[in-house]
Amino acid sequence: MKSLIRLNAVLFILISVTAFTAHVKAAKITKSAENIRAGKKIKFDAEPGIAGGSVTWTVDKTKYASINSKGKLTAKRAGKVKVTASDSLGSDAVTVNITPKKIIAIDAGHQKKGDGSTEPIGPGASTKKPKVAGGTSGVYTKVPEYKVTLAVAKKLKKQLVSRGYKVVMIRTKDDVNISNKERAQKANKTSDICIRLHADGSSDSSVSGASALYPSSSNRYVGKLSKSSKALSESVLSAMCSKSGARNRGLSQRDDLTGTNWSAIPVTLIEMGFMTNKSEDIRLQDENYQKKLAMGMAEGVDKYFGFK
């Protein structure tokens, strides 16, 4: 009996201490989320340590998310962010995982050296084409296409990441050997859509402007991706042209492109301009112009997915 009373007394003290501690404890987060998709907003709640007290909200990485004085968090880009609610007595924090809007594969067309050995132009195809063609080059600047495509690809990645996407770069260096089929397969495995970056060439130096290539509905390998790829092409091309001022030459159906025919996700091949046209060649080397192309394309991706 005596020991029971003692136990009760100990329990009473324990409960009291716990209650007291809880009472003097600082602000406590009462509503949060573990995962939020980039682009979304969510309201966090917290109880101040002292009734009627006020809570201040902060995030540790403002690049990833922002939070207003009422606890409304805006998720900006994929990554982890620590959300803290504080008052005069201390603080409480939770870690929030911001998931990407979507995953985008960017294939910077070509590479330092083309690969003339061949591969089938689509799954089960008997027709074969070189694994990677050499690409065109600037008639005036002499810069090869593979350098322009990678320069814009890097800028496009930056734009997409800042808009909350995850980006998979098919290549990040010039000195690689990745066939068009392998490029498509890498994109298929990792991403929701694929953007293939290229620059055009023509025997007629007066031709200029940008276009987008997508598979037709009768394409025997990826006909079922025609509609979505067309929508993607349209969205990316038109936003890119309006942002950069490039002449919009429109969309073209192409069923002979290995990198497109091996795709399992919506795909567009963007011809950003003609390197055989002197003024467009010069413009395509301009950092500012490249940035505009990238900004426009990123905007087009947002439109395609309905984020804007």
Ligand SMILES: [Zn+2]
């Ligand atoms: Zn090309």
